[in-house]
Amino acid sequence: MEAFLHQVLSGLATGGIYASLALALVMIYQSTNHINFAQGEMAMFSTYLAWDMINHGMPYWGAFVCTVAISFVAGIIIERLIIRPVENAPVLSVVVVFIALLVIFNSVAGWIYTYTIKTFPSPFPQQPLFGNRFISSHELGAIGVTLAVLVLLYVFFRFTTLGLAMRAAAQNQVSSRLVGIRVGWMLALGWGLAASVGAIAGMLVAPIIYLEPNMMSGVLLYAFAAALVGGIDNPFGAVLGGFAVGVLENLVGAYVIGTELKLTVALVLIIGVLLVKPTGLFGKVFVTRV
Protein backbone atom coordinates (compact mmCIF):
# COMPACT_ATOMS: atom_id res chain seq x y z
CA MET A 1 0.00 0.00 0.00
CA GLU A 2 2.81 2.38 0.89
CA ALA A 3 4.54 1.63 -2.41
CA PHE A 4 1.31 2.23 -4.27
CA LEU A 5 0.77 5.60 -2.59
CA HIS A 6 4.34 6.52 -3.40
CA GLN A 7 3.79 5.66 -7.08
CA VAL A 8 0.62 7.74 -7.22
CA LEU A 9 2.18 10.78 -5.56
CA SER A 10 5.32 10.80 -7.66
CA GLY A 11 3.06 10.24 -10.67
CA LEU A 12 1.23 13.43 -9.71
CA ALA A 13 4.56 15.28 -9.55
CA THR A 14 5.69 14.29 -13.05
CA GLY A 15 2.07 14.56 -14.18
CA GLY A 16 2.07 18.23 -13.19
CA ILE A 17 5.12 18.73 -15.38
CA TYR A 18 3.39 17.00 -18.30
CA ALA A 19 0.36 19.16 -17.59
CA SER A 20 2.45 22.35 -17.90
CA LEU A 21 3.97 21.30 -21.19
CA ALA A 22 0.59 20.08 -22.45
CA LEU A 23 -0.81 23.49 -21.56
CA ALA A 24 1.95 25.14 -23.58
CA LEU A 25 1.00 22.95 -26.56
CA VAL A 26 -2.70 23.77 -26.14
CA MET A 27 -2.05 27.52 -25.92
CA ILE A 28 -0.40 27.52 -29.32
CA TYR A 29 -2.81 24.98 -30.77
CA GLN A 30 -5.85 27.04 -29.81
CA SER A 31 -4.69 30.13 -31.64
CA THR A 32 -3.02 28.56 -34.67
CA ASN A 33 -4.28 24.97 -34.95
CA HIS A 34 -0.70 23.74 -34.99
CA ILE A 35 1.14 21.50 -32.57
CA ASN A 36 4.52 23.00 -31.77
CA PHE A 37 6.75 19.94 -31.97
CA ALA A 38 9.69 22.06 -30.86
CA GLN A 39 8.04 22.97 -27.54
CA GLY A 40 10.03 20.32 -25.67
CA GLU A 41 13.37 21.28 -27.20
CA MET A 42 12.73 24.95 -26.47
CA ALA A 43 12.10 23.95 -22.85
CA MET A 44 15.29 21.88 -22.83
CA PHE A 45 17.32 24.82 -24.13
CA SER A 46 15.81 27.11 -21.48
CA THR A 47 16.82 24.57 -18.84
CA TYR A 48 20.41 24.68 -20.09
CA LEU A 49 20.34 28.48 -19.75
CA ALA A 50 19.21 28.08 -16.15
CA TRP A 51 21.94 25.50 -15.54
CA ASP A 52 24.52 27.90 -16.99
CA MET A 53 23.37 30.75 -14.75
CA ILE A 54 23.35 28.56 -11.65
CA ASN A 55 26.84 27.28 -12.50
CA HIS A 56 28.02 30.85 -12.75
CA GLY A 57 26.96 31.37 -9.17
CA MET A 58 23.49 32.78 -9.54
CA PRO A 59 21.06 31.71 -6.79
CA TYR A 60 18.51 29.13 -7.96
CA TRP A 61 15.39 31.30 -7.84
CA GLY A 62 17.19 34.20 -9.51
CA ALA A 63 18.17 31.90 -12.37
CA PHE A 64 14.62 30.54 -12.42
CA VAL A 65 13.05 33.97 -12.88
CA CYS A 66 15.67 35.07 -15.44
CA THR A 67 15.13 31.89 -17.45
CA VAL A 68 11.38 32.35 -17.50
CA ALA A 69 11.81 35.95 -18.65
CA ILE A 70 14.38 35.11 -21.33
CA SER A 71 12.22 32.25 -22.60
CA PHE A 72 9.24 34.61 -22.82
CA VAL A 73 11.15 37.07 -24.98
CA ALA A 74 12.71 34.27 -27.05
CA GLY A 75 9.25 32.77 -27.66
CA ILE A 76 8.01 36.12 -28.96
CA ILE A 77 11.04 36.54 -31.20
CA ILE A 78 10.68 33.01 -32.62
CA GLU A 79 7.02 33.69 -33.45
CA ARG A 80 7.78 37.02 -35.09
CA LEU A 81 10.80 35.89 -37.09
CA ILE A 82 10.16 32.25 -37.92
CA ILE A 83 6.49 31.38 -37.49
CA ARG A 84 4.87 34.59 -38.78
CA PRO A 85 6.24 34.22 -42.34
CA VAL A 86 4.66 30.75 -42.66
CA GLU A 87 1.40 31.79 -40.99
CA ASN A 88 -0.70 31.03 -44.06
CA ALA A 89 1.42 28.20 -45.40
CA PRO A 90 0.00 24.67 -45.76
CA VAL A 91 0.06 22.52 -42.62
CA LEU A 92 2.95 20.36 -43.78
CA SER A 93 5.21 23.36 -44.37
CA VAL A 94 4.51 24.54 -40.84
CA VAL A 95 5.23 21.07 -39.48
CA VAL A 96 8.56 21.10 -41.30
CA VAL A 97 9.39 24.45 -39.73
CA PHE A 98 8.56 23.06 -36.27
CA ILE A 99 10.73 19.99 -36.88
CA ALA A 100 13.56 22.20 -38.12
CA LEU A 101 13.29 24.23 -34.89
CA LEU A 102 13.37 21.00 -32.89
CA VAL A 103 16.52 19.75 -34.65
CA ILE A 104 18.22 23.15 -34.45
CA PHE A 105 17.63 23.55 -30.71
CA ASN A 106 18.72 19.98 -30.09
CA SER A 107 21.95 20.29 -32.08
CA VAL A 108 22.86 23.73 -30.79
CA ALA A 109 22.40 22.52 -27.22
CA GLY A 110 24.60 19.51 -27.94
CA TRP A 111 27.18 21.73 -29.63
CA ILE A 112 27.38 24.26 -26.81
CA TYR A 113 26.87 22.01 -23.79
CA THR A 114 27.91 18.57 -25.21
CA TYR A 115 25.77 15.45 -24.94
CA THR A 116 27.18 14.49 -21.55
CA ILE A 117 24.43 13.97 -19.00
CA LYS A 118 24.46 16.62 -16.26
CA THR A 119 22.78 16.86 -12.90
CA PHE A 120 20.41 19.78 -12.40
CA PRO A 121 19.91 21.14 -8.90
CA SER A 122 16.60 21.15 -7.10
CA PRO A 123 15.74 24.20 -4.97
CA PHE A 124 14.04 21.95 -2.45
CA PRO A 125 15.77 20.17 0.46
CA GLN A 126 17.29 16.66 0.16
CA GLN A 127 15.29 15.26 3.06
CA PRO A 128 11.57 14.64 2.54
CA LEU A 129 9.43 17.45 3.90
CA PHE A 130 7.48 16.92 7.12
CA GLY A 131 9.22 13.58 7.62
CA ASN A 132 6.83 11.83 5.22
CA ARG A 133 7.85 8.58 3.55
CA PHE A 134 5.82 8.84 0.39
CA ILE A 135 7.10 11.75 -1.61
CA SER A 136 10.43 13.54 -2.00
CA SER A 137 10.73 17.27 -1.37
CA HIS A 138 11.44 17.94 -5.01
CA GLU A 139 8.32 16.13 -6.12
CA LEU A 140 6.19 17.96 -3.57
CA GLY A 141 7.83 21.26 -4.60
CA ALA A 142 7.21 20.50 -8.28
CA ILE A 143 3.52 19.94 -7.60
CA GLY A 144 3.41 23.23 -5.68
CA VAL A 145 5.13 25.22 -8.42
CA THR A 146 2.94 23.62 -11.10
CA LEU A 147 -0.23 24.48 -9.21
CA ALA A 148 0.97 28.06 -8.70
CA VAL A 149 1.66 28.41 -12.43
CA LEU A 150 -1.76 26.98 -13.29
CA VAL A 151 -3.54 29.36 -10.92
CA LEU A 152 -1.61 32.36 -12.28
CA LEU A 153 -2.45 31.42 -15.86
CA TYR A 154 -6.09 30.92 -14.95
CA VAL A 155 -6.31 34.32 -13.28
CA PHE A 156 -4.51 35.97 -16.20
CA PHE A 157 -6.76 34.50 -18.90
CA ARG A 158 -9.96 34.78 -16.93
CA PHE A 159 -9.74 38.18 -15.32
CA THR A 160 -7.35 40.47 -17.18
CA THR A 161 -8.21 42.41 -20.31
CA LEU A 162 -5.04 41.22 -22.03
CA GLY A 163 -5.89 37.61 -21.24
CA LEU A 164 -9.39 38.12 -22.62
CA ALA A 165 -7.96 39.71 -25.76
CA MET A 166 -5.64 36.72 -26.22
CA ARG A 167 -8.55 34.32 -25.91
CA ALA A 168 -10.55 36.40 -28.38
CA ALA A 169 -7.69 36.47 -30.87
CA ALA A 170 -7.36 32.69 -30.61
CA GLN A 171 -11.04 32.25 -31.38
CA ASN A 172 -11.91 34.74 -34.05
CA GLN A 173 -9.21 36.81 -35.68
CA VAL A 174 -11.48 38.91 -37.89
CA SER A 175 -13.79 39.93 -35.06
CA SER A 176 -10.79 40.63 -32.86
CA ARG A 177 -9.41 43.11 -35.40
CA LEU A 178 -12.84 44.75 -35.51
CA VAL A 179 -12.68 45.53 -31.80
CA GLY A 180 -9.12 46.81 -32.18
CA ILE A 181 -7.08 43.85 -30.92
CA ARG A 182 -3.66 43.57 -32.56
CA VAL A 183 -3.98 39.88 -33.35
CA GLY A 184 -0.39 39.30 -34.49
CA TRP A 185 0.94 40.50 -31.16
CA MET A 186 -1.51 38.34 -29.25
CA LEU A 187 -0.21 35.26 -31.09
CA ALA A 188 3.36 36.30 -30.32
CA LEU A 189 2.47 36.77 -26.65
CA GLY A 190 0.96 33.28 -26.69
CA TRP A 191 4.27 31.92 -27.93
CA GLY A 192 6.09 33.82 -25.21
CA LEU A 193 3.82 32.45 -22.49
CA ALA A 194 4.06 28.92 -23.86
CA ALA A 195 7.86 29.15 -23.92
CA SER A 196 7.88 30.39 -20.31
CA VAL A 197 5.60 27.62 -19.10
CA GLY A 198 7.72 25.10 -21.01
CA ALA A 199 10.87 26.47 -19.36
CA ILE A 200 9.35 25.95 -15.93
CA ALA A 201 8.43 22.38 -16.86
CA GLY A 202 11.99 21.79 -18.06
CA MET A 203 13.57 23.13 -14.86
CA LEU A 204 11.22 21.04 -12.72
CA VAL A 205 11.75 17.81 -14.60
CA ALA A 206 15.53 18.12 -15.04
CA PRO A 207 16.44 17.09 -11.44
CA ILE A 208 14.37 13.92 -11.98
CA ILE A 209 15.45 12.83 -15.47
CA TYR A 210 18.84 14.68 -15.63
CA LEU A 211 19.91 17.34 -18.09
CA GLU A 212 20.87 16.37 -21.64
CA PRO A 213 19.82 17.54 -25.11
CA ASN A 214 17.35 14.68 -25.60
CA MET A 215 15.78 14.94 -22.16
CA MET A 216 12.46 16.35 -23.34
CA SER A 217 11.62 13.86 -26.10
CA GLY A 218 9.88 11.51 -23.69
CA VAL A 219 8.31 14.34 -21.71
CA LEU A 220 6.92 15.93 -24.88
CA LEU A 221 5.40 12.60 -25.87
CA TYR A 222 3.66 12.32 -22.50
CA ALA A 223 2.54 15.95 -22.74
CA PHE A 224 1.16 15.31 -26.20
CA ALA A 225 -0.71 12.26 -24.89
CA ALA A 226 -2.01 14.37 -22.00
CA ALA A 227 -3.25 17.10 -24.33
CA LEU A 228 -4.98 14.54 -26.53
CA VAL A 229 -6.59 12.70 -23.62
CA GLY A 230 -7.97 15.93 -22.20
CA GLY A 231 -8.94 17.41 -25.54
CA ILE A 232 -6.36 19.31 -27.54
CA ASP A 233 -8.44 22.50 -27.56
CA ASN A 234 -9.27 22.50 -23.86
CA PRO A 235 -6.73 23.86 -21.35
CA PHE A 236 -8.51 22.31 -18.35
CA GLY A 237 -8.64 18.98 -20.10
CA ALA A 238 -4.95 19.17 -20.90
CA VAL A 239 -4.07 19.83 -17.27
CA LEU A 240 -6.23 16.98 -15.99
CA GLY A 241 -4.85 14.79 -18.78
CA GLY A 242 -1.32 15.65 -17.65
CA PHE A 243 -1.92 14.53 -14.07
CA ALA A 244 -3.77 11.41 -15.26
CA VAL A 245 -1.00 10.43 -17.67
CA GLY A 246 1.65 10.95 -14.97
CA VAL A 247 -0.12 8.67 -12.50
CA LEU A 248 -1.03 6.08 -15.14
CA GLU A 249 2.53 6.01 -16.45
CA ASN A 250 3.88 5.29 -12.96
CA LEU A 251 1.33 2.65 -12.04
CA VAL A 252 1.52 0.80 -15.33
CA GLY A 253 5.31 1.02 -15.19
CA ALA A 254 5.48 -0.29 -11.62
CA TYR A 255 2.85 -3.01 -11.74
CA VAL A 256 2.23 -4.00 -15.35
CA ILE A 257 4.98 -3.64 -17.92
CA GLY A 258 8.05 -2.42 -16.04
CA THR A 259 9.86 0.88 -16.32
CA GLU A 260 11.68 0.07 -19.57
CA LEU A 261 8.45 0.01 -21.55
CA LYS A 262 6.81 2.96 -19.79
CA LEU A 263 6.95 5.23 -22.80
CA THR A 264 4.66 2.90 -24.72
CA VAL A 265 1.91 3.99 -22.33
CA ALA A 266 2.00 7.38 -24.00
CA LEU A 267 1.86 5.90 -27.47
CA VAL A 268 -0.98 3.54 -26.59
CA LEU A 269 -2.89 6.47 -25.09
CA ILE A 270 -2.35 8.64 -28.18
CA ILE A 271 -3.51 5.93 -30.55
CA GLY A 272 -6.34 4.87 -28.26
CA VAL A 273 -7.72 8.39 -27.97
CA LEU A 274 -7.44 9.02 -31.69
CA LEU A 275 -9.28 5.77 -32.43
CA VAL A 276 -12.00 5.92 -29.80
CA LYS A 277 -12.65 9.58 -29.04
CA PRO A 278 -10.62 11.93 -31.23
CA THR A 279 -11.90 15.02 -29.39
CA GLY A 280 -10.53 13.75 -26.08
CA LEU A 281 -12.40 13.63 -22.78
CA PHE A 282 -13.14 17.34 -22.61
CA GLY A 283 -12.82 18.27 -26.27
CA LYS A 284 -15.16 20.87 -27.64
CA VAL A 285 -18.73 19.84 -28.14
CA PHE A 286 -19.87 22.83 -30.10
CA VAL A 287 -22.96 24.40 -28.61
CA THR A 288 -24.27 26.94 -31.03
CA ARG A 289 -27.47 28.22 -32.52
CA VAL A 290 -27.92 30.15 -35.70
Add this chain to the structure above:
Amino acid sequence: MAALLEVKKLSAGYGSSLVLHGVALEVAERGITTVLGANGAGKTTLLRALCGMIRSSGEVRLRGELISGRATEDIVRKGVAHVPDGRGTFLDLTTEENLRLGAYTRKDKQKVSEDFDRVFGYFPRLRERRHQQAGTLSGGEQQMLALARALMLRPGLLLLDEPSFGLAPLVVQGIFQIMRRINQEEGVSMLLVEQNATLALELADHVYLLETGKVVVSGPSSVIRNDEAVRRSYLGY
Protein backbone atom coordinates in the same frame (compact mmCIF):
# COMPACT_ATOMS: atom_id res chain seq x y z
CA MET B 1 -24.34 69.54 -42.13
CA ALA B 2 -20.70 68.66 -42.47
CA ALA B 3 -19.90 65.16 -43.68
CA LEU B 4 -18.49 62.80 -41.06
CA LEU B 5 -17.50 60.18 -43.59
CA GLU B 6 -16.50 61.08 -47.11
CA VAL B 7 -15.77 58.40 -49.69
CA LYS B 8 -14.40 59.14 -53.16
CA LYS B 9 -13.59 56.81 -56.05
CA LEU B 10 -13.48 53.77 -53.82
CA SER B 11 -12.59 50.55 -55.63
CA ALA B 12 -12.08 47.27 -53.87
CA GLY B 13 -12.36 43.54 -54.36
CA TYR B 14 -10.90 40.17 -53.60
CA GLY B 15 -7.73 38.99 -55.28
CA SER B 16 -7.73 40.24 -58.83
CA SER B 17 -11.50 40.61 -59.18
CA LEU B 18 -12.91 44.03 -58.43
CA VAL B 19 -16.29 44.29 -56.74
CA LEU B 20 -16.54 48.04 -56.18
CA HIS B 21 -15.88 50.42 -59.04
CA GLY B 22 -15.29 53.98 -57.96
CA VAL B 23 -17.96 54.39 -55.31
CA ALA B 24 -18.56 57.85 -53.83
CA LEU B 25 -20.75 58.51 -50.83
CA GLU B 26 -21.13 60.57 -47.67
CA VAL B 27 -22.46 60.09 -44.18
CA ALA B 28 -23.54 63.28 -42.44
CA GLU B 29 -22.59 64.04 -38.84
CA ARG B 30 -25.39 62.53 -36.71
CA GLY B 31 -27.00 61.22 -39.89
CA ILE B 32 -28.10 57.79 -41.04
CA THR B 33 -27.15 56.80 -44.54
CA THR B 34 -28.29 53.57 -46.07
CA VAL B 35 -26.89 51.64 -49.00
CA LEU B 36 -29.41 49.42 -50.74
CA GLY B 37 -28.67 46.76 -53.27
CA ALA B 38 -29.32 43.21 -54.32
CA ASN B 39 -27.13 40.23 -53.44
CA GLY B 40 -23.70 40.66 -54.93
CA ALA B 41 -24.04 44.39 -55.44
CA GLY B 42 -21.00 44.97 -53.23
CA LYS B 43 -22.63 46.15 -50.00
CA THR B 44 -20.63 43.99 -47.62
CA THR B 45 -17.47 44.65 -49.63
CA LEU B 46 -18.08 48.38 -49.25
CA LEU B 47 -18.17 48.16 -45.45
CA ARG B 48 -15.11 45.89 -45.39
CA ALA B 49 -13.18 48.33 -47.55
CA LEU B 50 -14.18 51.27 -45.35
CA CYS B 51 -12.70 49.74 -42.24
CA GLY B 52 -9.59 48.34 -43.84
CA MET B 53 -10.47 44.65 -43.81
CA ILE B 54 -9.68 44.38 -47.51
CA ARG B 55 -7.38 46.27 -49.83
CA SER B 56 -8.91 49.23 -51.62
CA SER B 57 -7.98 52.20 -53.70
CA GLY B 58 -9.57 55.62 -53.53
CA GLU B 59 -10.13 58.02 -50.70
CA VAL B 60 -11.91 57.53 -47.39
CA ARG B 61 -11.98 60.46 -44.99
CA LEU B 62 -13.30 60.52 -41.45
CA ARG B 63 -13.82 64.07 -40.16
CA GLY B 64 -11.51 65.13 -42.96
CA GLU B 65 -8.72 62.75 -41.93
CA LEU B 66 -7.60 60.20 -44.50
CA ILE B 67 -8.23 56.71 -43.14
CA SER B 68 -8.02 54.58 -46.27
CA GLY B 69 -5.01 52.28 -46.21
CA ARG B 70 -4.93 52.22 -42.42
CA ALA B 71 -5.14 48.96 -40.49
CA THR B 72 -8.55 47.91 -39.15
CA GLU B 73 -7.23 48.09 -35.58
CA ASP B 74 -6.28 51.75 -36.08
CA ILE B 75 -9.57 52.70 -37.73
CA VAL B 76 -11.41 51.22 -34.74
CA ARG B 77 -9.39 53.54 -32.52
CA LYS B 78 -10.81 56.50 -34.49
CA GLY B 79 -14.28 55.51 -33.30
CA VAL B 80 -15.56 53.45 -36.20
CA ALA B 81 -17.46 50.37 -35.01
CA HIS B 82 -18.38 47.70 -37.52
CA VAL B 83 -21.21 45.24 -36.92
CA PRO B 84 -20.14 42.76 -39.56
CA ASP B 85 -21.84 40.31 -41.82
CA GLY B 86 -22.54 37.22 -39.68
CA ARG B 87 -22.42 39.41 -36.52
CA GLY B 88 -18.85 38.50 -35.55
CA THR B 89 -19.82 37.21 -32.12
CA PHE B 90 -17.17 35.49 -30.00
CA LEU B 91 -19.26 32.37 -29.57
CA ASP B 92 -17.20 30.72 -26.83
CA LEU B 93 -17.07 33.81 -24.64
CA THR B 94 -19.83 35.06 -22.39
CA THR B 95 -22.08 37.99 -23.23
CA GLU B 96 -20.22 40.13 -20.73
CA GLU B 97 -16.81 39.20 -22.15
CA ASN B 98 -18.05 40.07 -25.64
CA LEU B 99 -19.07 43.49 -24.35
CA ARG B 100 -15.77 43.97 -22.52
CA LEU B 101 -14.00 43.32 -25.83
CA GLY B 102 -16.12 46.00 -27.48
CA ALA B 103 -14.51 48.52 -25.13
CA TYR B 104 -11.03 47.00 -25.58
CA THR B 105 -9.43 50.12 -27.05
CA ARG B 106 -10.91 52.54 -24.53
CA LYS B 107 -8.78 54.02 -21.80
CA ASP B 108 -11.56 55.49 -19.63
CA LYS B 109 -12.22 52.31 -17.62
CA GLN B 110 -14.49 54.16 -15.20
CA LYS B 111 -16.94 55.14 -17.93
CA VAL B 112 -16.80 51.67 -19.45
CA SER B 113 -18.54 50.18 -16.43
CA GLU B 114 -21.25 52.87 -16.71
CA ASP B 115 -21.65 51.92 -20.35
CA PHE B 116 -22.56 48.37 -19.40
CA ASP B 117 -25.69 49.80 -17.79
CA ARG B 118 -26.25 52.04 -20.78
CA VAL B 119 -26.28 49.18 -23.30
CA PHE B 120 -28.26 46.94 -20.95
CA GLY B 121 -30.77 49.79 -20.90
CA TYR B 122 -31.22 49.39 -24.65
CA PHE B 123 -31.13 45.60 -24.51
CA PRO B 124 -32.49 44.31 -21.17
CA ARG B 125 -32.38 40.77 -22.55
CA LEU B 126 -28.61 40.90 -22.61
CA ARG B 127 -28.49 41.68 -18.91
CA GLU B 128 -30.35 38.42 -18.23
CA ARG B 129 -27.90 36.60 -20.48
CA ARG B 130 -24.86 38.35 -19.04
CA HIS B 131 -22.95 35.27 -17.93
CA GLN B 132 -24.20 32.98 -20.68
CA GLN B 133 -21.97 31.71 -23.47
CA ALA B 134 -22.71 33.89 -26.51
CA GLY B 135 -22.98 30.87 -28.80
CA THR B 136 -26.11 29.77 -26.95
CA LEU B 137 -27.99 33.04 -27.55
CA SER B 138 -30.78 33.16 -30.13
CA GLY B 139 -30.20 34.86 -33.47
CA GLY B 140 -31.99 38.01 -32.35
CA GLU B 141 -30.07 38.14 -29.08
CA GLN B 142 -26.81 37.71 -30.97
CA GLN B 143 -27.70 40.62 -33.20
CA MET B 144 -28.45 42.70 -30.10
CA LEU B 145 -25.11 41.61 -28.68
CA ALA B 146 -23.33 42.63 -31.88
CA LEU B 147 -24.90 46.10 -31.71
CA ALA B 148 -24.24 46.37 -27.99
CA ARG B 149 -20.61 45.36 -28.47
CA ALA B 150 -20.22 48.05 -31.11
CA LEU B 151 -21.79 50.63 -28.76
CA MET B 152 -19.27 49.78 -26.05
CA LEU B 153 -16.67 51.51 -28.20
CA ARG B 154 -18.67 54.76 -27.90
CA PRO B 155 -18.35 55.08 -31.64
CA GLY B 156 -18.76 58.18 -33.74
CA LEU B 157 -19.73 56.06 -36.71
CA LEU B 158 -21.50 52.71 -36.79
CA LEU B 159 -21.17 50.50 -39.85
CA LEU B 160 -24.07 48.04 -39.91
CA ASP B 161 -24.11 45.06 -42.24
CA GLU B 162 -27.68 43.78 -42.69
CA PRO B 163 -28.81 43.78 -39.08
CA SER B 164 -32.15 42.32 -40.25
CA PHE B 165 -30.59 39.23 -41.77
CA GLY B 166 -32.25 35.95 -40.79
CA LEU B 167 -34.44 37.46 -38.04
CA ALA B 168 -38.19 37.41 -37.49
CA PRO B 169 -39.95 40.65 -38.60
CA LEU B 170 -40.92 41.61 -35.05
CA VAL B 171 -37.36 41.20 -33.81
CA VAL B 172 -36.10 43.26 -36.74
CA GLN B 173 -38.54 46.06 -35.94
CA GLY B 174 -37.39 46.10 -32.33
CA ILE B 175 -33.76 46.35 -33.38
CA PHE B 176 -34.45 49.14 -35.86
CA GLN B 177 -36.31 51.11 -33.19
CA ILE B 178 -33.31 50.85 -30.92
CA MET B 179 -31.01 51.94 -33.74
CA ARG B 180 -33.15 55.05 -34.18
CA ARG B 181 -32.97 55.76 -30.44
CA ILE B 182 -29.20 55.36 -30.46
CA ASN B 183 -28.95 57.81 -33.33
CA GLN B 184 -31.26 60.36 -31.75
CA GLU B 185 -30.19 60.10 -28.11
CA GLU B 186 -26.45 59.73 -28.60
CA GLY B 187 -25.92 61.29 -32.00
CA VAL B 188 -24.14 58.25 -33.39
CA SER B 189 -23.92 58.41 -37.18
CA MET B 190 -24.68 55.24 -39.08
CA LEU B 191 -23.96 53.69 -42.42
CA LEU B 192 -26.51 50.94 -42.87
CA VAL B 193 -26.32 48.32 -45.57
CA GLU B 194 -29.63 46.52 -46.09
CA GLN B 195 -31.74 44.32 -48.30
CA ASN B 196 -34.86 45.20 -46.36
CA ALA B 197 -35.42 48.44 -48.27
CA THR B 198 -38.69 49.43 -46.63
CA LEU B 199 -37.28 49.52 -43.13
CA ALA B 200 -33.99 51.05 -44.18
CA LEU B 201 -35.74 53.86 -46.06
CA GLU B 202 -37.83 54.67 -42.99
CA LEU B 203 -34.76 54.91 -40.79
CA ALA B 204 -32.27 56.64 -43.05
CA ASP B 205 -32.10 60.24 -44.10
CA HIS B 206 -29.97 59.56 -47.13
CA VAL B 207 -29.94 56.66 -49.61
CA TYR B 208 -27.54 55.22 -52.14
CA LEU B 209 -28.47 52.45 -54.53
CA LEU B 210 -25.65 50.11 -55.39
CA GLU B 211 -25.73 47.95 -58.50
CA THR B 212 -22.79 45.70 -59.45
CA GLY B 213 -20.36 47.84 -57.55
CA LYS B 214 -21.52 51.25 -58.74
CA VAL B 215 -23.80 53.87 -57.21
CA VAL B 216 -26.71 54.24 -59.63
CA VAL B 217 -29.07 56.51 -57.69
CA SER B 218 -28.64 58.62 -54.58
CA GLY B 219 -30.56 61.23 -52.70
CA PRO B 220 -32.59 62.03 -49.58
CA SER B 221 -34.72 59.06 -48.61
CA SER B 222 -37.93 61.10 -48.79
CA VAL B 223 -37.27 61.65 -52.50
CA ILE B 224 -36.02 58.14 -53.27
CA ARG B 225 -38.98 56.56 -51.54
CA ASN B 226 -41.28 58.14 -54.10
CA ASP B 227 -39.14 57.34 -57.10
CA GLU B 228 -41.14 55.10 -59.41
CA ALA B 229 -38.28 52.91 -60.64
CA VAL B 230 -36.80 52.42 -57.17
CA ARG B 231 -40.15 51.55 -55.72
CA ARG B 232 -40.76 48.89 -58.30
CA SER B 233 -37.37 47.20 -58.10
CA TYR B 234 -36.59 47.56 -54.39
CA LEU B 235 -39.84 47.95 -52.55
CA GLY B 236 -41.93 45.66 -54.71
CA TYR B 237 -45.14 47.65 -55.04
